[in-house]
Amino acid sequence: MFASVLIANRGEIACRVIRTARRLGIRSIAIYSEADRGALFTRLADEAHEIGPAAARESYLAGDKIIALAKRVGASCIHPGYGFLSENAEFAEGCAAVGIVFVGPPASAIRAMGLKNAAKALMQKAGVPVVPGYHGDNQTAKFLKEKAYEIGYPVLIKAIAGGGGKGMRRVDAHVDFEAALEGAAREGQSAFGDSRVLIEKYVAQPRHIEMQIFGDRSGEVVHLFERDCSLQRRHQKVIEESPAPGLSASMRAEMAAAAIAAGKAVGYVGAGTIEFIADSSRGLRPDAFYFMEMNTRLQVEHPVTEAITGLDLVEWQFRVAAGQPLPLKQSDIRQSGHAVEARLYAENPENNFLPSAGKIYALQFPDGEGLRVDTGVEAGSEVTPFYDPMIAKVIAHGANRNEALDRLSHALEETLVAGPRTNAAFLRALCDAPEFRAGAFDTGFIEAHLARLGAAPREPDAGAILLGAQRLLARRSAGAAASFDPWRVADSFELTGRRNVGVDILVDGRPAALVQRSASGVTELAFADDRPAAIDAPKAAARIVETDEALFVLREGRQIELRLADPLDGEMEASGNGSGVVEAPMHGRLLAMFVEEGQIVAQGARVAIVEAMKMEHSLNAPRAGRVARIAAAVGSQVQQGARLMTIEEGE
Structure with a gap:
């Protein structure tokens, strides 16, 4: 077994690898970027080294720097986790060149399965069923559009490199093909450095079912059963489970045989996943599933397989990479019960x-x-x-x-x-x-x-806001009592008329006002430009988390952030909602700008794209008018809420 492992990754998967390494007596070496200084995984590891700036291309994707560091600290092997360099053939070769074991498949297997068009041709040769489509080299837009018409809509445009839903577009009508092709090619270039695409028939009522396989250096390949990853949004997996609901024993056997054949066709070693798409329009059938792609790495959802088999897949990775045979034969691998995984995202x-x-x-x-x-x-x-x-x-x-x-x-x-x-x-x-x-x-x-699942704009939880505002008022009153001033208005004292206790607050950054009318006992909540609404004290339980500057109320899975508003800070100034201000919706990089100062735009016109956390987000003009000022440059990092441009009324 290895004496030490350098983990060329971060976050959750780095922690995961460290736990198994510690149990096996392998010294763990972490790398981290400037943005990850002090992160949990850096403290769990036996040692940690800063590798570069926050940008992944200068840190976690800097293969040469990582290999040089691994050699300098005497790492026996490098575990790439998933994402980043885990499916980079050049990185795997670079490790071998300096005598460091890459905990993953051989570079030849990564290359063979890394490009979707070549992988599908190889699978066809191995007798594995593939989705009908065009996987060739002609990449002219006119030719690809003709092929899409021949295949028949709907079709999928897919970047030939990478995975994870990047560079993928569904097209339902011939007239929409060019725009979808442009987006898929651009995203493929951005994510994988390759703008080439393939065209496939879109499968009706598709189920996404994948097979976990493992291979060793003797040529033995086994499967560790399937995972159903059909609950997806924009081709990103959300919930995964095993066994797959409705999958018969005969179909499981067919898929497993195809997956093992795929692994053997590329001389696979280590952990890999063969992903299939199944047509469920008439139920899951052994003659209606097709190879999509192979992930030549450990999958995010591998704990589902570990739960039903009782095995440690990272341990298997280490043992196979060390030259040991597979720990179990196919006949000895059992599944027990049912497992499901949910990905909790920010x-x-x-x-x-x-x-x-x-x-x-x-x-x-x-x-x-x-x-x-x-x-x-x-x-x-x-x-x-x-x-x-x-x-x-x-x-x-x-x-x-x-x-x-x-x-x-x-x-x-x-x-x-x-x-x-x-x-x-x-x-x-x-x-x-x-x-x-x-x-x-x-x-x-x-x-x-989406709407039924709560993934749509919803009215703020007024009861939760009331709970938070009461806590904020109590905190403010306590501060006032500690430093008495007879001219303070915290108690809203009035010589005549009804007493109105009011407070200006920011609810998730949006200006609001709460007014307690003492005569009626009614509390009114009013947002800027909205009519006030009376609210009652909340009945459902809530959890409140207080910080020095803000307060968070969490109830039924939703969160409200409240702050006392200070009008001198300018926080009450209106933005969005037709004001003409275009803001960054999240922290990220300004990827593209489609307008310039002085340009006339229509309401709803696309004006910019912000890229954050591997996703592109288009920004549209909140109203028609003239672009008065652009406040950010393409390529720059922008903060959530930062003003990117202002659109003034008029021509």
């Missing part, structure tokens, strides 16, 4: 799932039978705009599917994250959705039911 489902960066002021996870939480953060950690916004993976295991889902639902209800917004309430609604519970779902389920 994002706001009520605002188009925008990433939500910032400090985590409080963090609590439940602990109980059948529960596991994998995380790379803790209270006090910062969710930065530079990397994936995952906070944790919550995994539940039970004797059957209902028990596992019940445990997951309860765990999500008990999870507390104060600071960044999260998708906890959305995940719980998804976990409890009747169709999902009944196994009647496909990859389009989330998009079809």
Whole structure:
């Protein structure tokens, strides 16, 4: 076994690898960027070294720097985790060149499966079924559009490199093809440095089912059963489970045989995942599943497989990389019960799932039978705009599917994250959705039911605001009592008329006013430009987290942030909502600007793109008018709420 491992990754997966390394007696060496100084994984490791600036291309993607550091500190091997350099053939070769073992497949396998078009051709040769489409070299827009027409709409445009849903667009009509092609190519170039695409027939009612495989250097390949990853949003997995609902033993055997054949066709070594798309329009059938792609690395959702098999997949990775045979033969691998995993992200489902960066002021996870939480953060950690916004993976295991889902639902209800917004309430609604519970779902389920799942604009929780405002007022009154001043107006004393106790607050950054009318006992909440509404004291329980400057009220998975407004700070100045101010919706990089100062724009016109946490977000003109001032340059980092431009009325 190895004496030491350098972990070329960060966050949750770095913590995960460190735990297994420690159990196996392997010394763990972490690397970190400037943005990750003091992060949890750097303190869990036996030693840690700063590798570069926050930008991934200068730190976690700087393969030469990482290999040089590994050689300098005497690392026996490098574990790449997932993402970053985990599927980079040149990095794997670079490790071998200096005598350091790459804990992953050979570079030849990474290359063979790294480009989707070449991988599909190889799979066809190996007898693995593939989706009908065009996987050739002609990349002219006119030719690709003709091929899409021949295949028949709807089609999928997919970047030939990478994965994770990047560079993928569904096209339902011929007239929309060029715009979708442009977006897919641009995203493929940005994410993978390759703008080439392939065209595939879109499968009706698709289920995304993947097979976990493992290979060793003797040529042996086994499977560790399937995972159903059909609950997706924009091709990003949200909830994964195993076994796959509705999958018969005969179809499981067919998929497993195809997955093993795929692994053997490329001489695969280590952990890999063969991803299939299944047409579920007439139920899952052994003759209606197709190879999509292979992930030549450990998957984010690997804890699901660990839960049903009782195995440690990272340990298997280390043993195979060290030249040992697979720990078990296929006949000895068993599955037990049902497991499900939910990905808890720092994002706001009520605002188009925008990433939500910032400090985590409080963090609590439940602990109980059948529960596991994998995380790379803790209270006090910062969710930065530079990397994936995952906070944790919550995994539940039970004797059957209902028990596992019940445990997951309860765990999500008990999870507390104060600071960044999260998708906890959305995940719980998804976990409890009747169709999902009944196994009647496909990859389009989330998009079809966003509003019902709580992923749509909603009115603020007025009761939670009242609770928070009462706490803020009590805190302000306590401060006033400590330094008595007869001219203070904290008690709203009036010589005549009714006493009105009022307070100006910021609710999630939006100006609001609360007024308590003493005669009627009614509390009114009024937002800027809105009519006031009377609210009652909240009945449902809420949790309140206080900081020096703000207060967070969490109830039923939703979060409200309140601050006392200081009019001298200019926080009450209106923005958005037709004001003409275009703001950055999150921390990120200004990727593109489509207007210039003095230009006339129509309301709703696309004016800029902000990129954050691997996602692009288009910004539109809030009203028609003239671009009066542009306040940010393309390529610069922008803070959430920063003004990017102002659009004035008139021509």
